[in-house]
Amino acid sequence: MKKFLKRTLIVLVASLIIFIAIFHKRIILTYRLVNKYISLESSNMTSQKIDGLKMSKSMNYKDIIYKNTNGVPLTLDIYSSLKKDGNPSPVILYVHGGSWVYGDKSIPDALSPVLNTFREEGYTIICTSYELKRDKANFNKQVADVKDTIRWIYKNKSNYNLDPNEIGVIGVSSGAHLSLLASYSGNDEFTDDKVLSKYPSKPKYLIDFAGPTDLSLLNTSNLNYDLTRIFNSIKDKNTVIKKFNPINYVSKSIPNTLIIHSNLDPMVPYKSSKELYDKCIEEHSNVELITLKSSVHDLSSISNDDIISMSKGLLKFIILNSPL
Template identity: 30%
Template sequence: MERGYAVASINYRYVNDSVHFPIPIIDCKDAVRWLHKNAKVYNIDENKIGLWGASAGAHLALMTAYSNNDDFVGDENLKSTNSDVIYIIDNFGPTKLDQLLRSQLNPIVSASLRLFANETYLKRKEKIEQLTGFTLKKKAKATEILKKLSPVNSINHNSVPTLIMHGDSDEIVPYEQSYILNEALKKYKVKCKFYSYKNAIHGFKNISTQEITTISNDIISFIDQITESND
């Protein structure tokens, strides 16, 4: 607030056995539409709205930012309202879900995973079913949906500027997920910055207060740069 930025936190529905994608993305897109619609009420400059997310929230923010204006509509009253944002800040978010969840494993490798790492197998199985609504018995359909839900597959020359931050020792979301995103953005010549943090784990839980301050300053600097260029 001291820097002149208003912050809104999106309350989206979590995936479970009955709530599947794209419902959480619809919630996020509608939230952005609502901000545009009510910008004057809250004295918000709707031409400078951006998104910031971490982990699963970063995935949703990326999908919201990279999808088309009229994609993922939930509330019919917001259907004609703009959902544009001008930047996205991605903190260690999943970007290529079919690779992350290994939905295309062949039967032999999948059976080996189940035998020697059953807990990992069950978590993977549960997450795929919650995200897609399909079991591994319908692997092709599940993989198709996971690809559609992967931000890297929604990037084009018009994608918004993106700031990526990831620790190279992340034990939850592999560092490679951010590398893949950065390469895709560069391919389409989208403005992006990629900050890598040596030995940092998921959530940056093991880095110093000084490093956290540096991260915060880098984020603010990126936002300043993008919003000022949009005056």
């Protein structure tokens, strides 16, 4: 009995030492990257150049077709890790916004510096596309596209030296809505490509930039022609809202979530993110909320202060969910 207790104590002490060592390493890494980023942004601000590094100049693989299920080839871009140590690379997947109708997989200038910082630390950045709506709403297909991108990463982990157990997703606006649904739903939900459907679709963590979490809160009274046609195509709005509201999928087992939203957002009500945050707390999910102060939705006119606040929070969140 004494030997057993002694061995148990040794194991516990060893585990505690390992935990402290790892946690301490992440604190140091967070401090170093945050200071590095702030220095970079301060330099950019001095020269009145806030857009940071143009990631498109260092893309490794462009327009890789990850599936083609209905005559519309969908593609992704890969920005490989800049740290060549031979180890499988953690992945950050970017999902663009555009009201489900517009947009492309280009990385916003406001995100480029922080994503390049992670590439230097060993991350691979993947930007995906999804089938844009044309004549009618098709949330089911778009969510399946995002999930199939994650499944593609699992399927092609050896080809690109990727670690599928270390996938984080960043979604902006409508891309955040689709990312929330893709990340919170089960592996067997929202399938499209038959081959890819055999692979897992769960990321480790998720960063939600102003994603609609309750479609009933959206103001659809002053939409442009394209969006009016899309929303008018929805006959049973209650059923659509129930199935495609990310807040309805919240449980204790969802990926760790960081929510970033301006309380002055003119397009998606801040209330949407606050309700998601409250629901996650209620379900004992791991969630954080960063509130921005500038009147911005798509990061295109974000203030310098909010860039710093957003990036520091994003850096810390990813590192604490990181294998580094």
